[in-house]
Structures are given as structure tokens and as C-alpha cells.
Amino acid sequence: MEWFDDQPLRPRPHIAVLFYDALGDFVIITPLLRGLKEKYPDCTLDYFSGERTRELEEALPYIDARFSVFGNPNALTELPAFLAERRAVAGEYDLAINCDFHPTMAFVAHMLQPRYVVGKCFAADLREEVPRAPGKRHQLHDEFWSAPDLLQRYGDILNSTYIGEIWCRLAFVETDFYRTEVPTEDPACDIPEVLISTGGRRPAKLWSRDYWKQVIDWCFGHGYRVGLLGDKPQRQSAVYHTGDTESWLLEQTPLIDLRGRFSLPQAAGALARAKACVSVDNGIMHIAYSVRTPTIALFGASPWMVWTPPVPHLHLVLPDEPCSKCYENRFRNAACLLPRHQCMLSVRPARVIERLQAVLRS
Structure with a gap:
């Protein structure tokens, strides 16, 4: 495992995105999910999150398979079998993008054993995290993104301080950063104004x-x-x-x-x-x-x-x-x-x- 610095991936890459299962988290990461499909049209994209956003994950067309880490008491015992099934379908993971800061997700990212990683991922010995590549873009991981001077200091990389754009930039994805997407269904009743x-x-x-x-x-x-x-x-x-x-x-x-x-x-x-x-x-x-x-x-x-x-x-x-x-x-x-x-x-x-x-x- 090594840090992703926009190295080329194989023709049909297997990609994983990991994030917490808050509704807002799911929404702001949809530009990244869409952008990965735009950058790697033949990729297989697996999403690791939780039960709270399961309904949205299952309905979003960019996600090929999903797994609940949070809200699933048997997550860590069920995960190896899920990963074996996914590897049988799409091969080893080429890239894992962990957008979460929870230590559980750093362990899950480690279990994926991806070729490249963005975000927190425990290294082989489980003592340290995979070391980051050098460069200003990667320094964003250590920044307080609410800092009032963030855009002034990173204006050569960012157009805004919106978290959806930040995660796309960290993963070297170009898309419409501000176009979030949520699957909809008919509510089957009259809706107030x-x-x-x-x-x-x-x-x-x-x-x-x-x-x-x-x-x-x-x-x-x-x-x-x-x-x-x-x-x-x-x-x-x-x-x-x-x-x-x-x-x-x-x-x-x-x-x-x-x-x-x-x-x-x-x-x-x-x-x-x-x-x-x-x-x-x-x-x-x-x-x-x-x-x-x-x-x-x-x-x-x-x-x-x-x-x-x-x-x-x-x-x-x-x-x-x-x-x-x-x-x-x-x-x-x-x-x-x-x-x-x-x-x-x-x-x-x-x-x-x-x-x-x-x-x-x-």
C-alpha cells in the first residue's frame, strides 16, 4: 500500500470509498463518487458506510456494491467474506479513498489492502498509518478546513472551502464539485408547499x-x-x-x-x-x-x-x-x-x- 499521487490505475480499476453514514456526509461525497466514474468509466466502485444511509447508497447509480460498517454489530466478522466476493468480481482493490476520521475506517481501509490509498489507512504493522506522499495538496489532510485563511493559502489548489470539492481535490478528481445528487422516489402523498x-x-x-x-x-x-x-x-x-x-x-x-x-x-x-x-x-x-x-x-x-x-x-x-x-x-x-x-x-x-x-x- 502506498499513498495515491494520481498514479495511473489499471484499465478496469476496483475502487473503494469509505465514509461515515450521516446524511450530510453521503450528500457531500456524491460529487466524488460521480467524478470517479467520470475519470475511470470502467471502474467498479464499492462504498463502505453504514445503515443510516443504506437506502440512498442502494439507489445511487454510481455505487456498484455497498457494505455497512456502522450500525452493523457483525461488520468486522462479515467484512472478510464481503471482500472476498468483491475481489472475485473485480479483482484486488486499486484505490481506497477514506473520507472518514474514525479509527474503525482506518482499519477497514487496511483490510481492503489497496494498491493506493487516500486518507487514513493503517499500514502493514497496524501501528502507523500509510505515510503520505510529499506535496502541498496532501498537506490539506492536516489542515483545519474551517480556518478563515484556508482558501488564501490553498487558492492554487482549491476554488472554495466546500468539503465536497476538498475531497475531490485530494483524490485528483475533476467534476462539478458543487452538484450533489440524491436518488428520489415518489412520496405517494400530497406535499405541503x-x-x-x-x-x-x-x-x-x-x-x-x-x-x-x-x-x-x-x-x-x-x-x-x-x-x-x-x-x-x-x-x-x-x-x-x-x-x-x-x-x-x-x-x-x-x-x-x-x-x-x-x-x-x-x-x-x-x-x-x-x-x-x-x-x-x-x-x-x-x-x-x-x-x-x-x-x-x-x-x-x-x-x-x-x-x-x-x-x-x-x-x-x-x-x-x-x-x-x-x-x-x-x-x-x-x-x-x-x-x-x-x-x-x-x-x-x-x-x-x-x-x-x-x-x-x-
């Missing part, structure tokens, strides 16, 4: 329920129905930290409860039918802009400059009173680090409504 999503895996990202109510009231007052997307209610509350916010909104407003009704491709299909989506930084937001629905994204406690592509139908609403605490902590904190949730409280509903009104009128 506006869809919202309130939950997230970091409570620091969340918006005030009173603010949400003002947006919902404005929509219904102007003839726009609003639907609530998310996981099943109990999981939405426990895993996505919504607490009693969503149940309170359903009691206080005519909000239509669509949580837990759709598969992920159907949720994408529902978003594609909506006139607009309003969401905090979460997987629904990423799916919404991927299906080209006008998306109003409420950002405060997460690095928008890394996680949002520069596309015209994605409208960011940023804090009037930003705080540097999450940045200083490299966004590792789950909850807000201040007594008052300053950044998200300064994303005021009047600004969101103004942006939403403009989107709906257009």
Missing part, C-alpha cells in the same frame, strides 16, 4: 421553538401549508435533540406532521415537490438543496463555509451576533458553550421570513 426540519445531532445547531412558530404562522397566514420532516417522533426527540419542540409546534400551529412517513428517497422526492425548505444544518438541508429545492439554511454553530456548496438555490441565514466559541473548540462541542445561545438566537425569524417570502414569490 413548505417543508421544515428542526432537529440535529448537535444541540448547538438548533433554533428556538418560538422562532419556528413565527415562521409557521406566517406561512399559514399567507396560504402556504407547512410540513414537518424528520425521523419517528421518539427518535427525533432523543437522537436529534428536539425535545418537546416539535410536539409543542404541532399543538400550537396547523403544522402537518410528516415525520417517519418516508424512506430517505421518498423524503428526497417530497422535498423535490416542495416550493421551499427551511432547515437548520442537518441532513434534510443537504437533501433539499441536492434536489434543487430552494433551501433556507439556518447556520450559527457549525462551519457553513465547509458544509454548503455555492449554489444559487441554497440561501444561508447567518447570525447577527456570531460567537467564536464553537470555532475555537473546532465544533467538537455538542451544546452551546455560552449561558445564552447567542448565535442561533440572533438568526431572527423576521430575516428568515423575508428570505422565504422572496423565494416563494419567485
Whole structure:
């Protein structure tokens, strides 16, 4: 195994991409998956991720085979047989691109035994990682991608600080970095004009329920129905930290409860039918802009400059009173680090409504 520095691959290369199974992670890596198929038209592409994004992985045409590492209790015992099957189909792995920082994925990359590797991969002795090739491009692996001067220092390599572009550059892939893709299915029901999503895996990202109510009231007052997307209610509350916010909104407003009704491709299909989506930084937001629905994204406690592509139908609403605490902590904190949730409280509903009104009128 050695570091990939754009060495030529064999005519029908066997390629693996590894990434965590968060919805946003899947969405931002789709340009890389497509770009690999464009660069190596006859390649076989295997994807290693997890159960959360399984439905999307199985429906995406660029993926030839997939395996759940996360959410699969038997992953490491089942993996050798899966790899043997894949090698029988497509030969040894020529290239593994590990886009994840979890040590489990570094071990999985090692088990693939690829000829070349990008990203974390344990070396033969399992003590160290495969050493990186020299060169400025490869130094990006050590950078904090949210650093405000990143583009200034790497402008000869990057056009933006969008993570989807960064991973393509690290893998020497040229494509439309900002065109993400999500497979869609018919949701098989009527879809409200506006869809919202309130939950997230970091409570620091969340918006005030009173603010949400003002947006919902404005929509219904102007003839726009609003639907609530998310996981099943109990999981939405426990895993996505919504607490009693969503149940309170359903009691206080005519909000239509669509949580837990759709598969992920159907949720994408529902978003594609909506006139607009309003969401905090979460997987629904990423799916919404991927299906080209006008998306109003409420950002405060997460690095928008890394996680949002520069596309015209994605409208960011940023804090009037930003705080540097999450940045200083490299966004590792789950909850807000201040007594008052300053950044998200300064994303005021009047600004969101103004942006939403403009989107709906257009």
C-alpha cells in the first residue's frame, strides 16, 4: 500500500470509498463518487458506510456494491467474506479513498489492502498509518478546513472551502464539485408547499421553538401549508435533540406532521415537490438543496463555509451576533458553550421570513 499521487490505475480499476453514514456526509461525497466514474468509466466502485444511509447508497447509480460498517454489530466478522466476493468480481482493490476520521475506517481501509490509498489507512504493522506522499495538496489532510485563511493559502489548489470539492481535490478528481445528487422516489402523498426540519445531532445547531412558530404562522397566514420532516417522533426527540419542540409546534400551529412517513428517497422526492425548505444544518438541508429545492439554511454553530456548496438555490441565514466559541473548540462541542445561545438566537425569524417570502414569490 502506498499513498495515491494520481498514479495511473489499471484499465478496469476496483475502487473503494469509505465514509461515515450521516446524511450530510453521503450528500457531500456524491460529487466524488460521480467524478470517479467520470475519470475511470470502467471502474467498479464499492462504498463502505453504514445503515443510516443504506437506502440512498442502494439507489445511487454510481455505487456498484455497498457494505455497512456502522450500525452493523457483525461488520468486522462479515467484512472478510464481503471482500472476498468483491475481489472475485473485480479483482484486488486499486484505490481506497477514506473520507472518514474514525479509527474503525482506518482499519477497514487496511483490510481492503489497496494498491493506493487516500486518507487514513493503517499500514502493514497496524501501528502507523500509510505515510503520505510529499506535496502541498496532501498537506490539506492536516489542515483545519474551517480556518478563515484556508482558501488564501490553498487558492492554487482549491476554488472554495466546500468539503465536497476538498475531497475531490485530494483524490485528483475533476467534476462539478458543487452538484450533489440524491436518488428520489415518489412520496405517494400530497406535499405541503413548505417543508421544515428542526432537529440535529448537535444541540448547538438548533433554533428556538418560538422562532419556528413565527415562521409557521406566517406561512399559514399567507396560504402556504407547512410540513414537518424528520425521523419517528421518539427518535427525533432523543437522537436529534428536539425535545418537546416539535410536539409543542404541532399543538400550537396547523403544522402537518410528516415525520417517519418516508424512506430517505421518498423524503428526497417530497422535498423535490416542495416550493421551499427551511432547515437548520442537518441532513434534510443537504437533501433539499441536492434536489434543487430552494433551501433556507439556518447556520450559527457549525462551519457553513465547509458544509454548503455555492449554489444559487441554497440561501444561508447567518447570525447577527456570531460567537467564536464553537470555532475555537473546532465544533467538537455538542451544546452551546455560552449561558445564552447567542448565535442561533440572533438568526431572527423576521430575516428568515423575508428570505422565504422572496423565494416563494419567485
